[in-house]
Amino acid sequence: GQNIDQPTEMTATEGAIVQINCTYQTSGFNGLFWYQQHAGEAPTFLSYNVLDGLEEKGRFSSFLSRSKGYSYLLLKELQMKDSASYLCAVRGLNTGTASKLTFGTGTRLQVTL
Amino acid sequence: GAGVSQSPSNKVTEKGKDVELRCDPISGHTALYWYRQSLGQGLEFLIYFQGNSAPDKSGLPSDRFSAERTGGSVSTLTIQRTQQEDSAVYLCASSRRDRGPYGYTFGSGTRLTVV
Numbered sequence: 338g339q340n341i342d343q344p345t346e347m348t349a350t351e352g353a354i355v356q357i358n359c360t361y362q363t364s365g366f367n368g369l370f371w372y373q374q375h376a377g378e379a380p381t382f383l384s385y386n387v388l389d390g391l392e393e394k395g396r397f398s399s400f401l402s403r404s405k406g407y408s409y410l411l412l413k414e415l416q417m418k419d420s421a422s423y424l425c426a427v428r429g430l431n432t433g434t435a436s437k438l439t440f441g442t443g444t445r446l447q448v449t450l
Numbered sequence: 451g452a453g454v455s456q457s458p459s460n461k462v463t464e465k466g467k468d469v470e471l472r473c474d475p476i477s478g479h480t481a482l483y484w485y486r487q488s489l490g491q492g493l494e495f496l497i498y499f500q501g502n503s504a505p506d507k508s509g510l511p512s513d514r515f516s517a518e519r520t521g522g523s524v525s526t527l528t529i530q531r532t533q534q535e536d537s538a539v540y541l542c543a544s545s546r547r548d549r550g551p552y553g554y555t556f557g558s559g560t561r562l563t564v565v
Binding site (some may be wrong): 368380424436439440442 | 551
């Protein structure tokens with residue numbers, strides 16, 4: 338099966354940097370995704386990692402270490418609008434899991450003044 | 451269409467009634483997924499379609515739940531004899547392919563309340 342862990346809540350100050358961690362155990366691995374979900378809205382795609390290393394996209398970066406089953410999402414120059422839940426999701430590799438994403442429960446980020 | 455469209459956006463139903471939830475994916479997206487999200491919970495996988503077939507139905511919680519997809523496009527999720535524990539937001543997502551860097555595009559969801 339697949340198990341994904343991320344912190345439940347985090348608080349950070351506007352303008353600061355925050356790192357949201359995600360650890361996973363999976364019987365096969367075929368990519369890790371990060372999504373942003375504002376309250377009452379659908380999740381929206383942020384990033385994709387399949388190889389080890391850092392992917393940078395503007396203020397957001399995502400890192401992956403497959404050997405450690407670990408990823409993080411780094412948000413720089415935090416803005417109030419970044420207050421949202423951040424979902425880590427893993428795509429499996431074996432039959433039956435190869436196609437769907439398994440989501441963590443999400444990290445609710447509160448950005449304060 | 452430009453995005454994934456779901457209807458209705460809100461549905462209140464009495465316990466024991468049947469409900470149908472509709473999803474219209476992005477044109478050309480062959481993969482379609484149904485998830486549900488209960489208050490404060492993560493996204494729970496229900497079923498996955500590739501074209502009109504469903505290679506993975508492992509997340510359907512009981513035989514009261516069924517889904518179909520026709521013409522490789524619109525999908526309907528049906529819940530029979532609804533129970534209060536079925537109350538949740540039902541999210542549909544589509545993807546250009548079911549592997550690689552193709553993430554999901556989600557619809558806005560159907561908020562189902564069983565009273």
